[in-house]
Amino acid sequence: METARHLSGTLFLVVGPSGAGKDSLIDGARTRLNGDPGVIFPRRVITRPPGSIGEDHIAVDEAEFDRLRQEDAAFALHWDAHGLRYGIPAAIDHHLSAGRHVVINVSRGVIDQARARYPRIAVVSVTVPEPVLEDRLRTRGRESEEMIHHRLSRARSYRLSGNDVVEIDNGGVLDISVNQLVAMLRTA
Numbered sequence: 445m446e447t448a449r450h451l452s453g454t455l456f457l458v459v460g461p462s463g464a465g466k467d468s469l470i471d472g473a474r475t476r477l478n479g480d481p482g483v484i485f486p487r488r489v490i491t492r493p494p495g496s497i498g499e500d501h502i503a504v505d506e507a508e509f510d511r512l513r514q515e516d517a518a519f520a521l522h523w524d525a526h527g528l529r530y531g532i533p534a535a536i537d538h539h540l541s542a543g544r545h546v547v548i549n550v551s552r553g554v555i556d557q558a559r560a561r562y563p564r565i566a567v568v569s570v571t572v573p574e575p576v577l578e579d580r581l582r583t584r585g586r587e588s589e590e591m592i593h594h595r596l597s598r599a600r601s602y603r604l605s606g607n608d609v610v611e612i613d614n615g616g617v618l619d620i621s622v623n624q625l626v627a628m629l630r631t632a
Contacts, residue, residue, distance in 0.1 A: 455566070456629065458568045462595050463584070464577065464599075469570060469622060473626050484547070487501055489533065492528055520534045520561070521557060566610060567608050569612070576615045
């Protein structure tokens with residue numbers, strides 16, 4: 445994968461523990477910006493069945509994901525997490541080179557890969573207090589008790605560092621967190 449040094453837009457990597465509200469934060473910013481052509485919110489390619497609970501995504505099966513991944517130009521970034529596979533379409537490079545900002549929900553495991561590939565990165569670390577996170581995980585009803593405890597344990601060890609990291613506490617009113625993200629996007 446070639447390093448994309450010619451890009452002028454900023455790649456916003458939204459990261460955080462499962463249940464932190466990353467998708468809600470991104471959806472709120474998308475709505476608030478109401479089709480601003482300078483900010484792109486691409487759909488992820490996920491090996492999750494179509495119509496399943498969660499974000500609006502491009503659903504593919506394992507074989508199709510493998511085929512796309514083998515095409516060197518299909519994904520800008522890709523990773524495996526929680527039994528699923530995720531890909532960010534390579535079309536983001538076109539948007540970034542045109543000076544648009546791109547906002548994507550990614551695994552923290554691809555941050556270093558993104559930092560090596562893209563010159564303008566903003567890592568938006570979404571955090572929530574543990575009691576709020578535990579309540580959200582239980583309320584959504586997708587995880588077993590064992591999975592909830594595992595996710596809480598991972599969240600406790602979840603810390604990022606770097607000059608490109610900005611933290612948003614999403615444990616309170618969603619509109620406040622959305623306002624923070626929108627302000628970042630408008631001033632980048």
